[in-house]
Amino acid sequence: MDLDLSFLPLEMIGQVLQGLTFLGAAYFVLLSLSLVVWTWNDTSARSRDIFARLLAPLMVLVFNLPGLLLYFILRPHETLAEAYERELEAEALLQDMEERDVCPKCGYPTQPDFMVCPLCQTEVRRACLSCGRLLQLNWKVCPYCGQLLVPEELEELQMVVGVRDKPVV
Ligand SMILES: [Zn+2]
Numbered sequence: 001m002d003l004d005l006s007f008l009p010l011e012m013i014g015q016v017l018q019g020l021t022f023l024g025a026a027y028f029v030l031l032s033l034s035l036v037v038w039t040w041n042d043t044s045a046r047s048r049d050i051f052a053r054l055l056a057p058l059m060v061l062v063f064n065l066p067g068l069l070l071y072f073i074l075r076p077h078e079t080l081a082e083a084y085e086r087e088l089e090a091e092a093l094l095q096d097m098e099e100r101d102v103c104p105k106c107g108y109p110t111q112p113d114f115m116v117c118p119l120c121q122t123e124v125r126r127a128c129l130s131c132g133r134l135l136q137l138n139w140k141v142c143p144y145c146g147q148l149l150v151p152e153e154l155e156e157l158q159m160v161v162g163v164r165d166k167p168v169v
């Protein structure tokens, strides 16, 4: 009877310890798995390279928290969505710059009613012979009055300012 009574709590303690060990192990496995899943998602958002997308979760799976730390150091600092947004912004900026009038020779920003670049004195526009409105040098016809612009004269002007437009045939 005495032996039975003293055996019972010991067995219980053993069971409790076993249970705690199991819980601890389960917790560790779950934590590792969630770290791997998180890394997979994170690296997928940052890289299209399948090698990197597989390597990063594998590194975390093998090295656990130190692996995650390594991943934090090595991962691309931008997500693909952020990179795409930045590209769009750069494109919009470039388009904005292209649409703005600049002197073809020195790049100085000009106003739509400038005839000559105020900096290098390059002719940026000329007046229509018929209606007198200002026209861009590569225009072939006056959009205001329909006056055809003389091809030879145009060619000459284009050569002077180096406009990339092909000469009129
Ligand atoms: Zn200029």
Ligand SMILES: [Zn+2]
Binding pocket: 128, 129, 130, 131, 132, 133, 142, 143, 144, 145, 146, 147
């Ligand atoms: Zn005109």
